[in-house]
Amino acid sequence: MDIMTQKTVLVVEDEKKLARLLQEYLEQAGYATHCLHDGNQVEPWLDEHQADLLILDLMLPGVDGVTLCRQIRSHSSIPIIMASAKVTEDERLTGLDTGADDYLCKPYSLREMVARVNALFRRSEAVLLPPDRSANQQIGLFSCNSETMSIQVHGHLLNLTLVEFRLLNYLLHNPDVVFSRDELLNQIYSDYRLVTDRTVDTHIKNLRRKIQQIIQHQEVILSIYGVGYKLLLPT
Structure with a gap:
């Protein structure tokens, strides 16, 4: 990936081993990454830094993922993938209802998570109208x-x-x-x-x-x- 167009993914995950492995997979795919392990750290970090996509664990120390997603959505449209060991349909829909773009259940394949990140960036960059129409x-x-x-x-x-x-x-x-x-x-x-x-x-x-x-x-x-x-x- 061209360094001038390199995307930054913020991983918010309290399981440090999983966060480290996911960070390695994302960097191998060409993304810049940063990891946070506590929900209280997220909004202050976003106030000071630029991220292009957020991978957000649902169960976090400090501020939980659902609350964070709702807070971020009040002022930002950054793509958000929510990850959680909670697998019921109602719990997945709660994540989407708060504004997440995608939801992946734990334990998940690291390759699948990278594929979801790739897909979400493709959707964000896609021109949805025919080329002969005005933007x-x-x-x-x-x-x-x-x-x-x-x-x-x-x-x-x-x-x-x-x-x-x-x-x-x-x-x-x-x-x-x-x-x-x-x-x-x-x-x-x-x-x-x-x-x-x-x-x-x-x-x-x-x-x-x-x-x-x-x-x-x-x-x-x-x-x-x-x-x-x-x-x-x-x-």
């Missing part, structure tokens, strides 16, 4: 920019995760089209992973909450009973 498009009250991976409503920037951007961007470019949950999963997770219909429901719930902070008089993403979802452009 910045106005769609009703929404303004979508494929280069900055950002969406505004009425001039207000939505604080979206990468997965939320990918999902909302796709729906905005296909208004009034009803999509099943499986179809939406294929759009937001192009790489193989274990996900369920409830994963889409969680992302939709987060999008609705963020949009309704700006557009309160009309529901934008509609549930179609027994099928899935469609987006209705607000008037």
Whole structure:
């Protein structure tokens, strides 16, 4: 990886042996890395340093991973992969609900974690619109920019995760089209992973909450009973 474009991954993991091994795998893949072992260290470190992606353990001394994810999401859209020995579906969805882009259960393959990091960076750098279209498009009250991976409503920037951007961007470019949950999963997770219909429901719930902070008089993403979802452009 070119040193000028080298990405920095912050690993927050209290199991020091695992953190060290993961750091070695990430550096072999071309990433710069830094490790923290206590949740209390994370926000101060991010205030002073630049990271391009965060691997965040759920169970940490000090501030736990869920609280940290929620705090970071209040001011940053940095990609976050949450890792935990908690493996139930509800616990995975809690991680996604707080703003994580991906979730990997322990014990995990170090090669798979690096693959997830690679995939998340590919999604963040991908141009989701056809090349003959403008990078910045106005769609009703929404303004979508494929280069900055950002969406505004009425001039207000939505604080979206990468997965939320990918999902909302796709729906905005296909208004009034009803999509099943499986179809939406294929759009937001192009790489193989274990996900369920409830994963889409969680992302939709987060999008609705963020949009309704700006557009309160009309529901934008509609549930179609027994099928899935469609987006209705607000008037």
